[in-house]
Amino acid sequence: MPIFQINVSVILQMAVHRNQFKTTQPAAGRITPEKFLSGFPPTTQALAQRLRELIKQTVPNCIEKVYPGWRLLGYRVLIKNKSHYFCFIAPLPDGVVLGFEYGIFISDPEGLLQGEGKQVRQLTVKSQKGIRSRKFAAFIKEAAELAALPKRELVRKQLANETAAIPHSSC
Template identity: 40%
Template sequence: MAQQDDLTVEDLLRGHDPAVVTAALWLRDLVISTVPDAREKVWPGWHGFGYRHPRAGYLCGVFPRERTVSLFFEHGARLPDPACLLTVSGRRGRSVVVERAGELPTDQIIALIDAAIDHRGSR
């Protein structure tokens, strides 16, 4: 196993159900293709990986669970969500929860990612 600082997304996903791995990698690809200049960091203690935007700072995180994967937005309560994709994760946090890759329209998830950049970049 890799050292904590050298842990990769693939290391983090090892041992998960194949559907969870596929969903996590699908969300990862969505974030990376939407925000190619975002930096990815694996958080072993939180069992997830997240993205930092050069202007907006922390953008979102991907958290694999036993049967689902959450795309978490720390300030998700402030994001427009006309498709009602976001579930409550706390007072200000919201998540998009998926069970399998491609089950939700990518354009709606991309709109949330873009909104998070706009919200965080306007601080």
């Protein structure tokens, strides 16, 4: 018989409380997005700021967090007390990357999204003129919706994509 018993519901409640606290108040020592961006050239800061505004306008209740190790700003959408990562802004010396966690599934008939991996797709923006607000907002909205899907739906979509990519030979 174990000396102590782990109460999973208490641990989950603690985790939810901790995550809610993180989203409402910056902890002492946590880097702010403004501070993070201050290390980049002014043009990069302006591009990142415009994209930050667009993300927040498109997904008003999103959670913004600096990931200094990855050198990016990450965005999460909160669904039923659980946050789901959906996009990021990665500043560069000469521009900004706007990336989407489940970008492979985003509708992109113009072929604007870049990337070769199994999941993530991104846009590289070098100037204010390169920000196509309506198109980018549509990508952001769809990315948030995809992130909120149950994992089984994403797996189903991924399997469908992989099956479609397999060349079929005729006998």
